[in-house]
Amino acid sequence: MSSLILTLPLTPPGIATKYSYTLTSDGHTATDHARAAAALLPEPSRPGGEVVAMVPISALSWQRVQLPPGIPLGPNHQTPRLRSILEGLLEDRLLDDPAQLHFALQPGAEAGSPVWVAVCDRSWLRDNLQALEAAGRAVSRVVPEFAPGPTASGTTEICALGSPSEPQMILCGQGPDQSVTMLPLSAAVLALAGLTSTTDDDAPAPVVRADPAVAEVAERTLGRQVTLHTATQRALDAARGDWDLAQFELASTSRIRAMRKAGTAASALLYAPQWRAARWAAALLVGVHLVGLNLWAWQEKQALAAKQVAVRNALTTTFPQVKVVVDAPVQMERELGLLRQKAGSVSPRDLEPLMAAVGASLPDDRVPTALEFAPGELRLRGVTLAPDEESVFNTRLQAAGYSARTEDGTLLVRAEGTP
Structure with missing residues (x-):
């Protein structure tokens, strides 16, 4: 789908605030990426595109809680009562006042089950979204840079990022809860996390990716080659996820959500690479139907012409005196009437x-x-x-x-x- 993916800065928005952005026409390949002020940000490249805001991993806290049974969840049930329940469950785990924080439940959360809750500063997120909306870039979805849950490889994945002086590593898909953790990138931390080369040989080696800025440091620390994974690729991966942090007071109305969802689905059907085979099949089906309809119309036209020739032949054969055929049925009726008159019949x-x-x-x-x-x-x-x-x-x-x-x-x- 066509998207403009924005990385929210860690500081509150201001006149000089610039946003890193990635433009994509299919959701998988970047067509452009740069930094620009909110007023100078480009629009999605195709109609029906969406603006996605990505929250950096350092701006989020991930908490796992057990929701009480019987609580209504979902977009239409994110009420103050549910927020109050989350505040009560997280009050002892958070350093800041829960009233100043924004909460977002994981997709498909169910009452009575353990769920992940994303936590970030509410005023910071709201101010950034309002600044973008004032600049004409209303955000459709808010996604996390990294989120808990199963990874694409099915094993623990390490992503190194930051700067050479302060490298960080993100551990995804850890443990039975498949958590996401941000830690300093060092040999000591790797040993504490059980990710050194001395771990059990039967365990699958974690997938390691690194930002180009810290790729050399990551290879030296991990003692193995890493796959380059740029900020643009991380933005594309995040935008394809199921998370939407715009919940509770930041959530859109059900009508706007439905319109955005319909527009996103239409854009994906028209441009996403995973639907390319379906688009070709639909085009082929339409082409076959057009050819079939034209062939059927041609056959019907030929059959009608043959019947018209047969009627004219019947007229000229039965009444040889008719030399010019204009309307065969009318002319034949007229000739039959003349025959009746001559024969004295009625x-x-x-x-x-x-x-x-x-x-x-x-x-x-x-x-x-x-x-x-x-x-x-x-x-x-x-x-x-x-x-x-x-x-x-x-x-x-x-x-x-x-x-x-x-x-x-x-x-x-x-x-x-x-x-």
């Missing part, structure tokens, strides 16, 4: 058959006062029929190939097929 559209059909269908005591005849139809004046009599009259006429209806006080009888 057609169902003539006066005699119409009167005979009407006389056989009308009740015995009903006699019209006036008749009007036109080819194919007969108007009867002065005839009034009861509903049951009209039903019988119409049934008899239909059996003889005629239809009737009342029009302007007259009874109109027509031969079937008369326009």
